[in-house]
Amino acid sequence: MLVQEAGGVFTSLGIHAPKPLSAIREGEGKNHTLNNIIRDVSEEDDLLDIKYADIDPEQPKRSTPVHINALAYVKDRIESATGNIKVKWGFITLLNRNYDLCKELETNLNKTCPVEEGPIELSIDVDVPGFVPPGWFHLEATAWRDSDEKQLGRILADVHF
Numbered sequence: 001m002l003v004q005e006a007g008g009v010f011t012s013l014g015i016h017a018p019k020p021l022s023a024i025r026e027g028e029g030k031n032h033t034l035n036n037i038i039r040d041v042s043e044e045d046d047l048l049d050i051k052y053a054d055i056d057p058e059q060p061k062r063s064t065p066v067h068i069n070a071l072a073y074v075k076d077r078i079e080s081a082t083g084n085i086k087v088k089w090g091f092i093t094l095l096n097r098n099y100d101l102c103k104e105l106e107t108n109l110n111k112t113c114p115v116e117e118g119p120i121e122l123s124i125d126v127d128v129p130g131f132v133p134p135g136w137f138h139l140e141a142t143a144w145r146d147s148d149e150k151q152l153g154r155i156l157a158d159v160h161f
Helices: 002-012 101-109
Strands: 038-040 048-056 066-074 081-089 092-100 118-126 136-145 151-160
Touching (some): 081 101, 092 101, 101 118
Antiparallel strands (some): 038 151, 048 066, 081 136, 136 151
């Protein structure tokens, strides 16, 4: 009973524990688990069909680089695109930033826009700082094509340090 009451207090303050990745609801787009951290919550008609996203190590750690390898199918040509990344630690927003995805492709992956219809494989290394505080971090990444603002895709990730 006390645990339920405490949960209610936190919920009323807007503090929620992340939903487990296995909690998939019907009728909400694709909503499927890509790995133990990342969930694809794109809409069925989004321009990307994310096939997989592998993370090494499977559970990120402080001061340890994370390698992400992903494969997606591009359904229509993309001349230019923008992505937004939001990172929250509990209920505190640490990052809410837009990125020019064509610049990111060129700088980090040696690929250029336009991106043609067909498969695209991405391989990225992300440095996890050593000063990351303990707790749950929630990441939301959304991308859209600039010409018509058609959504490319949307992923959610929950990680605990």
